[in-house]
Amino acid sequence: MKFSRHTRTATAVAGAAAFALLAVGCSSGASSAEPASSDNPVTLTVTTFNTMGFDDLYKQYESEHPGITINATNIDTGGNALTDWKTKQAAGAGLPDVQAVEEGWLGQVMAVSDSFTDLGEYGAADIKDRWIPWKMDQATDAEGRVIGFGTDIGPVGLCYNKDLFEKAGLPSDRTEVAELLGGENSTWADYFETGKKYQKATGKAWYDQSGFVWNSMVNQLPEGYYKADGSLSIEGNTALSERWGELADGAAAGLSSAQTQWDWGKGQAFLDGSFATMVCPGWLLGNLKGGIEAAGGDGDSGWDFADVFPGGPTNWGGTFLTVPTTSKHPAEAAELAKWLTSAKSQVEAFQSAGTFPSVLEAQTDPGVTGSNEMSEFLNDAPVGEILASRAQGIKAQFKGSNDSVIQEQVFGPATIALDKGTDGKTAWNDALTTLKNLDLK
Structure with missing residues (x-):
């Protein structure tokens, strides 16, 4: 399953590979010398899983940010995405600029949190009130480094x-x-x-x-x-x-x-x-x-x-967008992760995939609480209102x-x-x- 979110049974990387997770180098890649533009193109790689509702958002981001090209890989299940991440993390190579991390394997990620960019260097403190408090807490390590921007819960x-x-x-x-x-x-x-x-x-x-x-x-x-x-x-x-x-x-x-x-x-x-x-x-x-x-x-x-x-x-579930320190474009990657987790983007993701936002403003947006394609498909059920109701009282x-x-x-x-x-x-x-x-x- 995941049992963790979206997962079929996945074989864990064990033995030497598990120990290698702790040995991956932690130096952050250098960002582009100049901001991305049509004269200074930057390609950002993104790895997600299951249905996160980002496909149209990628196209929108590219159109609004000349010079940015997004090369997205979507893995079918969270379990397979975990295996993919662990294999590449152990090898110290092949990780994307933006890596989606599922709540169920966040504990493994936090064990090697210094191999992820501290998003505090890219304005996390300025937008911390964007999310329900416990979502930000989950993505903050013992040293106070914020390693992920929350998408859904x-x-x-x-x-x-x-x-x-x-x-x-x-x-x-x-x-x-x-x-x-x-x-x-x-x-x-x-x-x-x-x-x-x-x-x-x-x-x-x-x-x-x-x-x-x-x-x-x-x-x-x-x-x-x-x-x-x-x-x-x-x-x-x-x-x-x-x-x-x-x-x-x-x-x-x-x-x-x-x-x-x-x-x-x-x-x-x-x-x-x-x-x-x-x-x-x-x-x-x-x-x-x-x-x-x-x-x-x-x-x-x-x-x-x-x-x-x-x-x-x-x-059950919830995802974070992280930036591995191996990224050669951490500033651009952090900006993309920030944009994908804005209220506007999260409303659009919900309408596409039913992913309920962890962003407070998005939770009460008419695009979430009102009628939408998912609601119409489910006998006009007020899906957003119901999920907001079910979110009350959740403790991480x-x-x-x-x-x-x-x-x-x-x-x-x-x-x-x-x-x-x-x-x-x-x-x-x-x-x-x-x-x-x-x-x-």
Whole structure:
């Protein structure tokens, strides 16, 4: 998954390469002697992943900044982007001028934060109030260096298919759906019990697969896989094991459709009634829309978006734009990162990909809160308003250095095992064995 944002299972770079991350040279590349212009052209390389809504923005930036050419690479998933970054970081070569970093692997990045340009040298302090406070805090290292400008955050609401709800005799209006699941007091017990009613009425699964549900459950805890002091917090973590028990019970009851992550049967499962609900951080709405369209569907497919989430607020994902010190054009790269994370740019990115801004001004912009293409596709749901509501009360969870490795290599296989019929206790113990064998810190 990512389980971390947008991720299929990715193999971590280990052994000598992991140690090499700490050995990469930290000297900053020299910027162009003169500002970029038609007479002094500069090409900036950018690496992003999944759907970040930047394609049109790149074109706009080039048109407004003569002499700048953007050479963009978009990697399909966050996990593959992590592998790409770690490989190039270990080699000390091949990194772009602007590197997108996902929240789930920010801990690994912070371990080598001195290999990223301090954006404080390029005006970070002047625009620090642009973002929600905890977003800027996440990108600030122990020495006070700001290594990333925030793009989106990942407040989570519930995607559901109103047509399938109606066939099951359940309320289908989004307000009624929120009430059905307990409203602001919704719990995971409410979610799974309603799923059992749906499954009894239809014989069909309630959600797409256990991995995404588990990721959301973990992220909304005060502490996930790590304690705030950076130590592992899995064995003996009662809150974590209790939620695993709820998830295992749901899978055993047939509530999971056991979909392949990031594929959903090439989108067909969104149309054929394989499941009725899906946990949806804002950025995942782009995957939902893209999957439906890839399978030949459209906005009449029945999918809607409700302002409710079991267990309360949670954040899944969120990205930062960083400038590796290997960049030969750090000033130009920092300026591009700053522009892409402006309120105006973030509104446009939201309209394109559903990525909910971490920029305060953008969160309340009519381009986010009003009607847009994503809203129209989801039965005219007020997507921006719902995500803003779901963002209330979010507290950034500490992500340790191997958080994404644990999610992908420890609990990724364990949630797949649940969906294939392995009992919860066995799957949990197998996960702990994997954790021990990986010898992670």
